[in-house]
Amino acid sequence: MKKTASTTKSMQRAPTVTDIAAGAGVSRATVSLVLRESPLVHPDTRARVQAELAKQRYVYNRGAANLRRRTSSAVALVINDLSNPFFAEFAAGVDEALGDKGYVTLLGNTSESPLRQDAVLASLMEHTPAGLILSPAEGSDGKRVAQVLGTNLAVLVFNREIKGGEWDYLALDNQRGAELATEHLIAHGHNKIAFFGGHASSSSCRQRRAGFEAAMKRAKLPLRKEWMIETAPNRLDAAANAATLFAQKAQPTAAVCYNDAVALGLMLGLAARGVHPGRDFALTGFDDIPEAALASPPLTTVAVQPRERGRQAAELLLQRLGMQASKPRQIVAAVQLKVRASSPSPT
Amino acid sequence: MKKTASTTKSMQRAPTVTDIAAGAGVSRATVSLVLRESPLVHPDTRARVQAELAKQRYVYNRGAANLRRRTSSAVALVINDLSNPFFAEFAAGVDEALGDKGYVTLLGNTSESPLRQDAVLASLMEHTPAGLILSPAEGSDGKRVAQVLGTNLAVLVFNREIKGGEWDYLALDNQRGAELATEHLIAHGHNKIAFFGGHASSSSCRQRRAGFEAAMKRAKLPLRKEWMIETAPNRLDAAANAATLFAQKAQPTAAVCYNDAVALGLMLGLAARGVHPGRDFALTGFDDIPEAALASPPLTTVAVQPRERGRQAAELLLQRLGMQASKPRQIVAAVQLKVRASSPSPT
DNA sequence: CTGAAAGCGCTTACAG
DNA sequence: CTGAAAGCGCTTACAG
Numbered sequence: 001m002k003k004t005a006s007t008t009k010s011m012q013r014a015p016t017v018t019d020i021a022a023g024a025g026v027s028r029a030t031v032s033l034v035l036r037e038s039p040l041v042h043p044d045t046r047a048r049v050q051a052e053l054a055k056q057r058y059v060y061n062r063g064a065a066n067l068r069r070r071t072s073s074a075v076a077l078v079i080n081d082l083s084n085p086f087f088a089e090f091a092a093g094v095d096e097a098l099g100d101k102g103y104v105t106l107l108g109n110t111s112e113s114p115l116r117q118d119a120v121l122a123s124l125m126e127h128t129p130a131g132l133i134l135s136p137a138e139g140s141d142g143k144r145v146a147q148v149l150g151t152n153l154a155v156l157v158f159n160r161e162i163k164g165g166e167w168d169y170l171a172l173d174n175q176r177g178a179e180l181a182t183e184h185l186i187a188h189g190h191n192k193i194a195f196f197g198g199h200a201s202s203s204s205c206r207q208r209r210a211g212f213e214a215a216m217k218r219a220k221l222p223l224r225k226e227w228m229i230e231t232a233p234n235r236l237d238a239a240a241n242a243a244t245l246f247a248q249k250a251q252p253t254a255a256v257c258y259n260d261a262v263a264l265g266l267m268l269g270l271a272a273r274g275v276h277p278g279r280d281f282a283l284t285g286f287d288d289i290p291e292a293a294l295a296s297p298p299l300t301t302v303a304v305q306p307r308e309r310g311r312q313a314a315e316l317l318l319q320r321l322g323m324q325a326s327k328p329r330q331i332v333a334a335v336q337l338k339v340r341a342s343s344p345s346p347t
Numbered sequence: 348m349k350k351t352a353s354t355t356k357s358m359q360r361a362p363t364v365t366d367i368a369a370g371a372g373v374s375r376a377t378v379s380l381v382l383r384e385s386p387l388v389h390p391d392t393r394a395r396v397q398a399e400l401a402k403q404r405y406v407y408n409r410g411a412a413n414l415r416r417r418t419s420s421a422v423a424l425v426i427n428d429l430s431n432p433f434f435a436e437f438a439a440g441v442d443e444a445l446g447d448k449g450y451v452t453l454l455g456n457t458s459e460s461p462l463r464q465d466a467v468l469a470s471l472m473e474h475t476p477a478g479l480i481l482s483p484a485e486g487s488d489g490k491r492v493a494q495v496l497g498t499n500l501a502v503l504v505f506n507r508e509i510k511g512g513e514w515d516y517l518a519l520d521n522q523r524g525a526e527l528a529t530e531h532l533i534a535h536g537h538n539k540i541a542f543f544g545g546h547a548s549s550s551s552c553r554q555r556r557a558g559f560e561a562a563m564k565r566a567k568l569p570l571r572k573e574w575m576i577e578t579a580p581n582r583l584d585a586a587a588n589a590a591t592l593f594a595q596k597a598q599p600t601a602a603v604c605y606n607d608a609v610a611l612g613l614m615l616g617l618a619a620r621g622v623h624p625g626r627d628f629a630l631t632g633f634d635d636i637p638e639a640a641l642a643s644p645p646l647t648t649v650a651v652q653p654r655e656r657g658r659q660a661a662e663l664l665l666q667r668l669g670m671q672a673s674k675p676r677q678i679v680a681a682v683q684l685k686v687r688a689s690s691p692s693p694t
Numbered sequence: 695c696t697g698a699a700a701g702c703g704c705t706t707a708c709a710g
Numbered sequence: 711c712t713g714a715a716a717g718c719g720c721t722t723a724c725a726g
Contacts, residue, residue, distance in 0.1 A: 014499070016703055027713045032705055042711055057497065062473040063410045064703035068718045074474070077454070082442070083654070088435035095429070095456045099467065104474055107424070107454040109442045120446065126409040127421070127451055150404065152361070235641050268643060291638075294582055296615060307430070363719055374697045379721055389695060411719035415702045 015056040024052040035060060072130035075317065078108040078120055080137045080160075085289065086306050087135060090158070093310020094133055101318055103130070110137045114144075121148045129153070131317045134167075136160050156317040158309070160203065168320055168329045170313050174204050177302035177335040178211030181256045181284040184300065184337055186219050188345045190254040190282060194227035194245055196266060197238050198258030205233075205258055208286065212256050227252050235265030242269025253281065253346040260285035260292045260301055267295060267342070282343040297341035304335050362403040371399040382407060419477035422664065425455040425467055427484045427507075433634060433653050434482060437505070440657020441480055448665055450477070457484045461491075468495045476500070478664045481514075483507050503664040505656070507550065515667055515676045517660050521551050521633075524649035524682040525558030528603045528631040531647065531684055533566050535692045537601040537629060541574035541592055543613060544585050545605030552580075552605055555633065559603050574599050582612030589616025600628065600693040607632035607639045607648055614642060614689070629690040644688035651682050 017031045024031070026045060033041050034049040041049075052058075066072055077094050079087050095105045106129055108120035117137045124132070131154035136145075142164020149155060155167040178195075185193055195212045198205035209228070216223050226248045231237040238261070245252060257263035263285035267277040275281050278297035285292055285301035292299040316331060364378045371378070373392060380388050381396040388396075399405075413419055424441050426434050442452045453476055455467035464484045471479070478501035483492075489511020496502060502514040525542075532540055542559045545552035556575070563570050573595045578584040585608070592599060604610035610632035614624040622628050625644035632639055632648035639646040663678060 014497075017705095018703080028703090029705080029714085030712060033712090036705090040711060045711080059497070060473045061414075061475060061703055063475055064414055064718090065705070066718090067408075067411055067414060067720090068703080068705045070718065082439040083432065083436045085430065085432050085435065088432065088438075089430045091435075091454070092429040092456045092458075095454055096458075099455070099470065102470075104470060105454040107438070107442055107452040108446070109439045111439075111443075123446065123449075123451060126407045128408060128410055150361075150406070294612075364721095365719080375719090376698085376721080377696060380696090383721090387695060392695080408719055411702090412721070413702090414704090415719080415721045417702065 014061075015058050016061070019056060020049065020052050020058055023056060024049045066128070072128050073103055074106050074127060074129045075103050075314070076106045076108065076121075076124040076127075076129040076132040078110060078117065078124070078132065078134045080110050080112050080117075080135050082109040086287065086304075089306035090135065090310040090313070093307035093312075094314045095310075096307075097311040097314035098318075101314075103318075112137045114139050114141060118144060118148060121145065125149065125153075131155065131321055133158060133313050133317055134162075136162050154317060154320040156313055156320065158313050166328050168316060168331070170309065170316060170331045170333060172204075172304050172309070173332045173335050174207035175211035175214070176332075177286060177304070177337075178208040178256060179215045180211075180335070180337040181286070181300070181302055182212045182215035183219075184339065185254045185256065185282055185284065185343060186215065186221065188282065188343065190346055191219075191221050192227075192250065192252040192254070193221065194229060194252040194255040196229050196245065196255040196257045196283070197231045197241075197262030198233050200228075200230055202233075208256075208258060224248075224250065226250075231258075231262060231265075233258055233262060235261045235268070238262040238265030239269040239272070242266055242273060246273075254343070255281070255283045257283055257285050260287045260289045260299060263299055263301070263342075264291065264295055267299075278342045278344060282346065284343050288338055292338075293340065295342070300340045300343035301338055302335050303338050304333070309333055361408075362405050363408070366403060367396065367399050367405055370403060371396045413475070419475050420450055421453050421474060421476045422450050422661070423453045423455065423468075423471040423474075423476040423479040425457060425464065425471070425479065425481045427457050427459050427464075427482050429456040432636060433651075436653035437482065437657040437660070440654035440659075441661045442657075443654075444658040444661035445665075448661075450665075459484045461486050461488060465491060465495060468492065472496065472500075478502065478668055480505060480660050480664055481509075483509050501664060501667040503660055503667065505660050513675050515663060515678070517656065517663060517678045517680060519551075519651050519656070520679045520682050521554035522558035522561070524633060524651070524684075525555040525603060526562045527558075527682070527684040528633070528647070528649055529559045529562035530566075531686065532601045532603065532629055532631065532690060533562065533568065535629065535690065537693055538566075538568050539574075539597065539599040539601070540568065541576060541599040541602040543576050543592065543602040543604045543630070544578045544588075544609030545580050547575075547577055549580075555603075555605060571595075571597065573597075578605075578609060578612075580605055580609060582608045582615070585609040585612030586616040586619070589613055589620060593620075601690070602628070602630045604630055604632050607634045607636045607646060610646055610648070610689075611638060611642055614646075625689045625691060629693070631690050635685055639685075640687065642689070647687045647690035648685055649682050650685050651680070656680055 017028045020031045021028045110117040114137045135158045142162040146165050157167045157169045231241045270277045285299045288301045288303035292301045364375045367378045368375045457464040461484045480503050482505045489509040493512045504514045504516045578588045617624045632646045635648045635650035639648045
């Protein structure tokens with residue numbers, strides 16, 4: 001209990017089971033049984049109670065019920081960057097799946113700040129969630145997080161591993177996605193392929209590079225240092241670095257891009273140099289953001305389906321709620337290549 | 348209480364005020380006073396209790412406290428389309444501001460379905476929120492919504508008016524935004540200006556058209572039916588309809604677009620016809636999505652700052668919590684023109 | 695300054 | 711099938 005929560009009194013007492021019981025001429029226990037659709041109640045009694053419920057516009061107080069039953073119908077969802085459409089979609093998927101199962105979502109956005117994450121988690125814990133889905137802020141400290149969460153909470157970590165915690169983990173298959181993209185370009189006859197964009201220090205970039213390199217090695221194609229190009233993972237920096245691809249005498253004919261933003265930026269950069277993407281140069285993205293299909297030419301990319309991942313995360317967490325304590329699970333979500341016009345055969 | 352909420356028992360009892368009281372050798376009341384930082388407790392006692400709190404890793408149960416105090420520290424946030432970055436930003440702003448005030452956000456996403464909205468609202472009501480921020484699904488029925496919310500809840504409606512309810516309402520200044528854009532084009536010497544995109548049946552499109560028409564009339568410029576062009580409010584349909592602008596003998600030299608998506612689509616459509624946007628033709632957008640600044644040329648547009656709007660919505664709602672019942676308020680959020688390269692003088 | 699008792703709105707054995 | 715009683719974890723008068 002760090003900061004004092006401001007609160008507010010309701011202006012007018014809402015009806016309770018006691019009011020309904022009085023109105024229907026039964027005991028509170030009977031009302032409770034009707035509310036939870038117990039078959040023990042006589043149909044006539046049930047009808048009478050239900051009429052009274054409707055008449056008084058009764059609203060169930062799940063908090064009170066949870067307190068008495070020592071249960072929870074809330075799940076905390078803590079997101080590192082809700083303004084990123086990828087995570088917003090993920091959140092929508094989580095909320096959808098939780099709602100279907102009768103849970104409510106307690107939202108927390110951390111804006112990539114581990115400090116804020118600590119505060120958000122502590123605050124949410126006071127609302128006794130049944131579990132937590134956490135897409136960690138960059139630089140999260142597993143020990144600290146474990147400390148505020150305690151040991152009794154079901155937790156699912158998404159997207160970024162946290163070292164120092166023992167939690168279920170849902171990851172994207174970054175390596176496989178990059179392999180699929182690389183194999184696709186190879187199958188179309190490319191053999192001079194670059195890996196373009198991203199910071200090699202990030203785990204997702206490392207995994208995607210690993211997939212690229214694995215596919216290239218399997219095909220016995222050359223891996224050249226000059227063709228492994230780092231940029232910030234956004235459109236702007238990608239556009240600015242397009243020229244790097246052609247700085248050497250040996251020039252690639254295709255590039256596997258770190259993600260769609262980078263790929264779209266590269267397309268702009270190529271166009272500015274008079275190179276037509278999808279005609280003079282082939283490239284692939286990663287993510288399948290809505291824009292990818294609308295670019296010209298439409299971008300071949302790896303779809304990760306964030307909303308589906310959200311649903312999956314919710315399901316994994318709810319499974320965990322029913323389980324005895326056991327080893328943390330590692331689930332790697334399948335990804336899928338979407339072939340579009342940006343990746344033709346070499347000219 | 349429609350569907351049965353699945354629930355889960357915690358595996359191991361968490362310490363309560365009783366445990367702390369026993370450990371520290373005081374009464375539960377004293378522990379409670381320490382928790383709420385009452386000055387009535389002797390410093391020595393307080394220290395003893397706080398040590399015990401830390402030792403037992405006590406976590407405050409806000410739900411129990413809220414039950415006893417008949418208060419709530421939760422606010423429901425119901426969003427029509429979380430996968431739209433505009434609303435995701437808005438949600439992030441709401442969550443941020445609520446968190447700062449000690450409230451937790453109960454999230455619900457309706458995917459633009461009034462049916463789902465009813466279900467989501469009913470479910471959230473069972474968690475006794477102190478208030479609700481609602482960005483309504485298209486086609487929401489005010490009567491129905493009012494029915495599930497009851498009369499005792501503080502409500503703030505965002506972005507789309509709901510007829511049939513008496514709630515505070517935060518709107519964007521669509522009309523003023525379109526006026527600003529239109530005046531900007533006029534100031535740059537354009538006098539043949541089209542309004543491009545959106546469905547005239549939507550309230551936001553109507554308001555933006557009204558602003559456009561007002562500015563044109565003030566400048567005594569011609570309003571032509573053929574220059575009021577409807578499209579779906581997305582990039583694809585906008586691109587497909589670019590030719591419509593030049594179908595008549597009288598051709599506009601500029602367009603105020605319904606929103607950024609439409610403007611970016613129009614830019615593609617123009618380019619495909621060999622018309623260079625920002626050189627041969629001037630246009631403006633609405634929203635200032637991140638892409639607007641990155642387009643080539645960068646798009647002049649009207650910034651609505653969704654995250655700020657989220658913070659504002661949270662503040663307005665919290666104000667309402669402290670107020671006696673009174674007339675609903677209508678707040679119109681200011682918007683702001685961002686001039687970029689897409690809107691030069693006519694050639 | 696501290697403690698004993700009652701109660702928030704529910705549910706759960708236990709009788710009958 | 712229904713009711714009286716106890717209790718979930720907290721807070722709030724009320725004594726002392």
